[in-house]
Amino acid sequence: MKSISIEAVQARTQADANTFGYHLTPNPDLLQGLLEGLKTNEERYGYPSCPCRLASGKLEYDRDIICPCDYRDPDILEFGACYCRLYVNKKVYESKELPTVPERRPIEKQAKSYESAAETKKAKTETATPPVEAPKEEAKTITALKPKLWYCKQCGYVVFRDEPPYICPICKAKKEMFAEIKTRTDFLG
């Protein structure tokens, strides 16, 4: 297991806050706890998923909650802080009054963390006593999760995912501004 230092996690989050004009939470105990949570998740899953949300451990389901999550920018815009309150705007930073931020992540995405855990278990059971239909089921899951190329019509940012991000990380355009790039693979063999 790769070990990551708290200092490295802090340096990365601080650099990201600086880039986007945010601050890290003004409460030192909270900051320490959040950084430790990020460190634990990065060591556990290989990516720093939000310490305040249940991750599935599968990158394709957790992509939107890797810190900084897809919901940070709209949350800071609306409430002055992100869901876990690691990132805050200047006003909140100076007042030290942390707002309550409701969960913006769609319930279907949250439910995936529980379903995927059950699926993993089911898959393991099926492997132990392989039924005839098992490979068919697996193929179906893979097709449903096939990532595509998306580009932001406003700034040209390109991302390879199952669906476009909630908000463009570069120009902050909404999800609706993303369009799929249809690649032609017919004459590539």
Add this chain to the structure above:
Amino acid sequence: MPFSKVQGKKTEHKVVVYALSTCVWCKMTKQFLKDNDITYEYIDVDVCEPEEKEQVHQQIHSKGGNLSYPTVIVDDKTLITGFRKDKLKEALEL
């Protein structure tokens, strides 16, 4: 499911905390209950077995919760999402 019990002097309410081991707000909730000497049970969902996660999902869902952490259920009827001191104090009559 593997609920851990923290014993306090106040036992008049049944308090169940659904938490994540990585979540600092969950830790604050547990600490708040501890500081107020309240007996409570908790489960760290992220370190549970897959089938237990599914059970937790159903339990929180059946109580009308929205899968956010911490979720505190007082006396099987009051559901508090997030670390809300005001709501906890009200539900626990502190």
